[in-house]
Amino acid sequence: MVRQQVTxxxxxxxxxxxxxxxxxxxxxxxxxxxxxxxxxxLGKEPLQVDMLVVLAAKEAAFKNEIADxxxxxHNLIEYKSPGDKANIDTVYKTLAYTALYKxxxxxxxxxxKDDDVTMTIMRxxxxxxxxxTLEKRGCKITVRSKGIYEIGHTVFPLQxxxx
Numbered sequence: 001m002v003r004q005q006v007t008x009x010x011x012x013x014x015x016x017x018x019x020x021x022x023x024x025x026x027x028x029x030x031x032x033x034x035x036x037x038x039x040x041x042l043g044k045e046p047l048q049v050d051m052l053v054v055l056a057a058k059e060a061a062f063k064n065e066i067a068d069x070x071x072x073x074h075n076l077i078e079y080k081s082p083g084d085k086a087n088i089d090t091v092y093k094t095l096a097y098t099a100l101y102k103x104x105x106x107x108x109x110x111x112x113k114d115d116d117v118t119m120t121i122m123r124x125x126x127x128x129x130x131x132x133t134l135e136k137r138g139c140k141i142t143v144r145s146k147g148i149y150e151i152g153h154t155v156f157p158l159q160x161x162x163x
Contacts, residue, residue: 016038016039017038020036020038023036024036047097047100049076049077049078049094049097049098049101050077050078050079051076051077051079052074052075052076052077052101053067053071053074053075053077054073054074054075055071055072055073055074055075058073065144065145065148066120066148066159066161069144070118070120070144070150070157070159071118072115072116072117072118072157073112073113073116073117074101074102074105074112074116074117074118075117075118075119075120076094076097076098076101076117076118076119076120077119077120077121077122078090078093078094078097078119078120078121078122079122079123080121080122080123080124081124082124082125084123086121086123086127086130086160087127087129087130087133088130088133088134088137090121090130091121091130091134091154091158094119094121094158095119095154095155095156095158098117098119098155098156099155099156101117102114102117102156114155114156117156117157118156118157118158118159119154119156119157119158119159120158120159120160120161121158121159121160121161122160122161122163123160123161123162123163124162124163125162126147126162127160127162130160131149131160134151138153139151139152139153139154140152140153144159147161147162147163148160148161148162149161149162
């Protein structure tokens with residue numbers, strides 16, 4: 001399926017404003033307990049992942065344990081500085097970046113397949129609390145090698161690396 005071009009007439013119609021107004025009208029009976037924010041900015045800075053690694057050759061043999069048996073065609077990596085915390089919101093932020101990358105990359109719909117994308121979070125020390133939180137939420141934690149934790153039952157394959 002090819003993404004459709006938007007015509008000049010369609011560009012000039014402000015559909016979001018109309019939908020927002022309709023939603024506010026629909027929820028007017030509860031307006032006293034709701035706050036409406038149109039076109040809400042989702043971040044403090046422009047969204048950017050720390051590193052993207054794209055495979056140039058499909059049949060690559062990796063000699064590095066970070067990539068071996070894990071990397072696929074598109075690999076997004078988020079680094080956490082020694083002073084930064086790696087917590088459940090770090091996982092959600094990395095997931096959001098990865099999902100946005102998958103959805104917005106390519107000229108055609110679903111050009112980047114979800115089973116060809118991975119997420120990696122790297123940090124200096126073992127994120128003990130984060131691993132416990134993920135386990136409590138039903139994620140399977142597998143120690144692939146010293147300091148490399150593969151997290152199962154996530155939208156995209158996730159590994160957390162302690163270096």
